[in-house]
Amino acid sequence: MKAWLLILIMAAGAARAEGWPIPDWQVDKRDVDWQAVDAYVFPPRTASARSGIRSDALLIIRDGHIVHERYAAPTTASTAHLTWSVSKSVLATVLGVAQAEGRFQLKDAAARFYSPMQAHPDVRLVDLLHWASGLDWQEDYEYAPLKSSVVAMLYTRGHTDMASYTAAHAAVAKPGERFLYSSGDSNVLAAALRGMLDPGAYADYPWQALFTPLGIGNAVWERDGSGTFVGSSYLYLTARDLARIGLLMQREGRWADRQLLPASWVTFNRTLFSQAQAIPGEANPGGHWWLNQPRKGSAVPWPDAPTDTYAALGHLGQALYVLPKQKLVIVRYADDRDGSYSHNELLKRVLAALAKEGA
Template identity: 60%
Template sequence: MRTPWLCLLAVFALPALAEDWPGEQWAQALQPPTPAVQALADYAFPPRDDSTRTGVRTDALVVIRDGRLVYERYAPPFTADSLHSTWSISKSLMACVLGVAYGQGRFQLDDPVATYYPAMARHPEVHLADLLHWASGLDWQEDYEYAPLYSSVVAMLYTRGRDDMAAFTAGLDSFAAPGQVFRYSSGDSNLLSAALQQMVGAHDYPDYPWQALFQPLGIEHAVWEADGKGVFVASSYAYLRARDLARVGLLMLRDGRWQNRQLLPRTWVAFNRRPFDHAVAEPGEATGGGQWWLNQPVGNAPRPWPDAPAQTFAALGHWGQALYVLPEQKLVIVRYGDDRDASYQHNQLLKLAIAAFAQGKAQ
């Protein structure tokens, strides 16, 4: 008969449960074409006429369940090897890069932005946490097609600000005190990118996203465009393969851990997933966290994706780019598209994906 302390040793010596992690390729457990899977495919990949540029147009759909590839489909000319524009998913990617820097002790959330980007000296009360919450208080207008003449983001990306996007943003006046009002801002995200340059140094900055994030995750092919000052356009211009973006989702699903390495501090991931105190949302719109979108109600507004669990969070981009993370279902979903109207609905795709791939669901 074993003594009690030997029994305790035996318990603590038990090996950890095996986990699936992608190597050069994902382990596969492809789902058969059940009615639920077919319903998802019918929604994501309807017959289309590209000449009209209307309706749901999915370029890529990848589903990972607990570290295994269970569904993958592309619409020509896109393939598994195609780099695709992520648009504003770039913001969440920069949040991951900053999370590595945070874990290295390079900054604190309550540091003034001007500490790392001197052009923000005219806004000394703006802190890094304010930028991460899209709450700098700078007078920003995030409009594209609908009001281009008044759009701050169009001016920053394509006209007056394209050579120095952070300086363009820092030159704006304030409309509110920092940290008090949520206003989605690509400018705030690009200020974070400029601050990162000072944090890690000009010499290391051009390679830092690769060394900090992409290479540890096994992402070998990625493009991240910079502005005229060599600052990564954190708001918009990262390009990844769908399978590689899924690696970022798995990192977030597992609370910043990649295999045996805590790549992002758990406290950082918790910050990304915590609703901003002063967030506002219109019906159907997600709640802002730390450069990620949350399926959380704000005020009297219901959850934006009512058919998905409340813990669902996402990185979202223009024209229907999406990286969804569903912790309870252990699902990561990457959807690339080119939707020029409002026909694509996040909630509908999530509802169909849960029906098709969540464990225990009728399929």
């Protein structure tokens, strides 16, 4: 990321007072040319298109103010959109509140809170948060449906109890020693959260702990047949409500005058998991969030974005990006039909548009 571009963006926002969406987002009507951003994110869409970029929403927040917002019908500002695996990072945020309440420590065994994991007594909560349980898993969706663990968990033999289905898998590596992206790991975490709480408290906990304090009123989080939240996949939020979670993270866990998340938890979320193998062009895992930090000997995943950028990412192009130094939060909802969408390209265009405003 060019230093001059970052300096221009930071200077442009330096005089802006800190804003909070309490109760609603304020809109910053400064003149920014978003044409290049919109041209990339919202190309012409046809009903018959089976490939290409298909965006449903784009929301850009700078220092707590909306600076750009656009939707493609039928999605609107009031649509609670399926977030897919963005749900995982929101689950991690809920767990951050639980940790602040003293309900667990990262090195606690998962089996302490979820008894089926007694079959894997060495798996710790931190391993699950790194997608490093060591349990056998196949995450493919469209490309290998008959062999896919995640398809079976969500739709067939595992859907009545997703965490139990995951816990029944064999171990193929020692916990904490290998990154293997797994929606199953996330759903074991959702079940472990249940074991941390008093009986009857689980159903309301994400609202009590996170959504209500942030002013999120329209969240829907589906549960499996056992009553456990599908922490991997099935959270629905409006773009504006997801941006509230991004703002909480961007401001180190602080919400107005309350430290809702420990700053140490935010640091953990955005600390690179050292055992993960770099994949060119793809973000690297932190604590259930995705990081733009390069691994040793590898390139920055998104070269035109700051290296401290991190994100919650989901199937079909869902994304929540946080750029801490630029005080930016970006939400994108989508129905992408192929792999043509580039995180780097969107971030590059947003930063360029904001730099021109400050020029």
